[in-house]
Amino acid sequence: MRQSRLRKFRSKYRGFWFTTKIILIWYLLLFSIMHFTSNTSAVFSDATSPAGKIESGYWPVDYQLVFTEKGNSNFDACGPFEVKRTIKNKGKEDMNDAASYEVYYHKANPKKHGEKVGEGSIPALKKNQTEELKFTAEEPGRYAFVAKYETVDGEMETWSFEIKVDCGSGQKTDNVKEKSNEDHKSAPEQSTEDAEKNEPNQEKVKEQDTSENKEDNNTEVEQGQQPEEKKESEAEITESGKDTVPPAEQEDSEVLSGDETKDEVKEGEEK
Amino acid sequence: MKKRTLFKWVNRIVSTVLMVALIAVLVLVVINKASGGEPEVFGYQLKTVLSGSMEPDIQTGSIIAVKPIDGETKYNLKKDDVITFMESEDKLVTHRIIEVSGSGENITYTTKGDNNNAPDTSPVLAENVIAVYEGFTIPYIGYISSFAQSPKGAIAFLIIPGFLMLAYSIFTIWRAIRQLDDQKKISTDATNS
Numbered sequence: 001m002r003q004s005r006l007r008k009f010r011s012k013y014r015g016f017w018f019t020t021k022i023i024l025i026w027y028l029l030l031f032s033i034m035h036f037t038s039n040t041s042a043v044f045s046d047a048t049s050p051a052g053k054i055e056s057g058y059w060p061v062d063y064q065l066v067f068t069e070k071g072n073s074n075f076d077a078c079g080p081f082e083v084k085r086t087i088k089n090k091g092k093e094d095m096n097d098a099a100s101y102e103v104y105y106h107k108a109n110p111k112k113h114g115e116k117v118g119e120g121s122i123p124a125l126k127k128n129q130t131e132e133l134k135f136t137a138e139e140p141g142r143y144a145f146v147a148k149y150e151t152v153d154g155e156m157e158t159w160s161f162e163i164k165v166d167c168g169s170g171q172k173t174d175n176v177k178e179k180s181n182e183d184h185k186s187a188p189e190q191s192t193e194d195a196e197k198n199e200p201n202q203e204k205v206k207e208q209d210t211s212e213n214k215e216d217n218n219t220e221v222e223q224g225q226q227p228e229e230k231k232e233s234e235a236e237i238t239e240s241g242k243d244t245v246p247p248a249e250q251e252d253s254e255v256l257s258g259d260e261t262k263d264e265v266k267e268g269e270e271k
Numbered sequence: 272m273k274k275r276t277l278f279k280w281v282n283r284i285v286s287t288v289l290m291v292a293l294i295a296v297l298v299l300v301v302i303n304k305a306s307g308g309e310p311e312v313f314g315y316q317l318k319t320v321l322s323g324s325m326e327p328d329i330q331t332g333s334i335i336a337v338k339p340i341d342g343e344t345k346y347n348l349k350k351d352d353v354i355t356f357m358e359s360e361d362k363l364v365t366h367r368i369i370e371v372s373g374s375g376e377n378i379t380y381t382t383k384g385d386n387n388n389a390p391d392t393s394p395v396l397a398e399n400v401i402a403v404y405e406g407f408t409i410p411y412i413g414y415i416s417s418f419a420q421s422p423k424g425a426i427a428f429l430i431i432p433g434f435l436m437l438a439y440s441i442f443t444i445w446r447a448i449r450q451l452d453d454q455k456k457i458s459t460d461a462t463n464s
Contacts, residue, residue, distance in 0.1 A: 014282070016443045021285045023436050028292045030428055033416045035300065036310045037317045037334060 060154075063091025065099065065122070065147045067160040068130065078167035081137045085145045085160040089125035098124050099149035103135045110144040111159055122147060140167040314338065316402055318355065318365065319413035324384030325353070325365060329404075332414035335365065337402035345397045346378050353404040354380065356395045365404055366391060 068086040075081060089095055099122040104114030118135045125131055133145055145160040303310045310316070315336035323331040337355045348354060350368055358364040366382035369390055373379050379394040418424035 013443065013447075014278075016439065018278075018282055018285065019439060020436065021282075021289050023432050025285070025289050025292060026432060027429070028289070028296055030415075030419055032292075032296050032299070033334075033412060034419055036312055037319045037413070037416050 060150050060152045061093040061096050062152045063089050063093050063095055065158050066090045072162040074164040076166050081165055083137050083143050083163045084132055084134045086130050086132050088130045094126045095124040101133055101145055101147045104144050107141045110142045137165045140165050319416050324386050326386045330410050333408045333410040334412045336407040337404045339402045345400045354400050355402040357399045
């Protein structure tokens with residue numbers, strides 16, 4: 001009787017023991033898998049190489065572009081006239097990529113209010129190399145070139161001095177007027193040779209302009225201002241004279257009163 | 272009756288498996304602890320493979336057995352051998368040698384995954400080779416292993432079975448006690464009457 005009861009118990013516990021064994025085996029299996037493989041971080045590298053080129057990033061270099069011409073220049077010309085500015089790589093390194101330039105035009109102030117009338121590209125210049133930028137001016141007014149490029153310091157912009165093209169009103173630039181008019185009559189599209197010929201003359205005129213303008217300005221100031229202010233403005237002018245005051249700005253100031261002249265001169269200085 | 276015999280046999284088999292597994296794991300763990308270093312099973316290291324760069328030979332999620340090598344053997348590997356090497360401080364990679372270059376002590380192996388379309392970027396120095404794969408692989412176990420080591424896996428594989436076991440044992444004990452109580456009652460009833 002008692003034995004049969006025990007057997008009964010045993011048969012009831014049998015299911016329990018069986019489950020326990022299964023779970024133990026499960027734990028053992030897990031343990032061994034984890035123990036024998038855990039310390040081996042054997043993961044395959046997913047080194048699927050993409051087919052194709054990977055371009056390296058743009059590497060900015062240390063350079064600076066400057067316009068070699070100092071001061072504004074005036075030309076008396078009617079009809080299409082080729083204006084030029086020379087740009088130079090004044091930096092420490094060669095350019096590694098072409099840069100671009102734009103030409104702005106306005107009747108009075110192309111830098112502030114000008115509209116874009118032209119653009120082009122500057123080839124990658126070596127250190128100290130120069131390049132001539134050209135633009136054919138169609139209308140009288142003021143033109144300015146701006147070079148846009150990227151260096152180690154970021155996006156840069158360099159503005160040239162203004163080029164004034166005037167039709168008919170250039171009292172002080174008679175010879176250029178004649179010369180350029182002649183040129184345009186004979187050959188509307190100037191050849192580079194002609195342009196080169198013209199250059200020395202133009203530069204001479206420019207110099208004349210500047211000196212004349214300075215004189216004018218001084219007299220104006222003397223006339224229009226009180227003696228106390230006179231010293232101050234003279235000082236201003238001599239200072240700005242060193243920096244080659246843009247003659248165009250000064251021309252404007254001829255018609256202005258003394259005080260305004262001062263402002264204008266200051267503005268010229270800033271430029 | 273037939274059912275009972277079947278159960279008996281299954282029970283015996285399970286018991287045997289359990290005993291063998293217990294002893295085997297115990298022996299292996301003891302040997303490994305004594306020898307130190309990477310755990311080995313019969314001279315092979317087991318590696319979990321979790322990417323498909325060597326498919327179809329080695330499937331993702333499988334375990335491979337690799338034979339650790341040292342000394343001279345590292346310098347005498349041939350093209351088409353599948354090697355496990357240190358790619359960086361803590362990363363092991365198993366790829367096939369596609370080119371052997373250099374001589375003497377300056378041997379480097381260029382490797383490539385069978386499933387990759389380009390060789391690995393940097394050649395492997397012979398001294399960074401750890402083991403050679405000889406073709407033994409068990410599929411899918413790697414998934415279990417890596418899952419068991421993640422927090423979710425630990426809950427699913429270790430904690431839940433543990434709780435079920437505990438609940439089942441409590442239930443069994445409770446049933447046994449009640450049965451004992453019932454029997455006591457019956458016996459006291461019998462003596463009373």
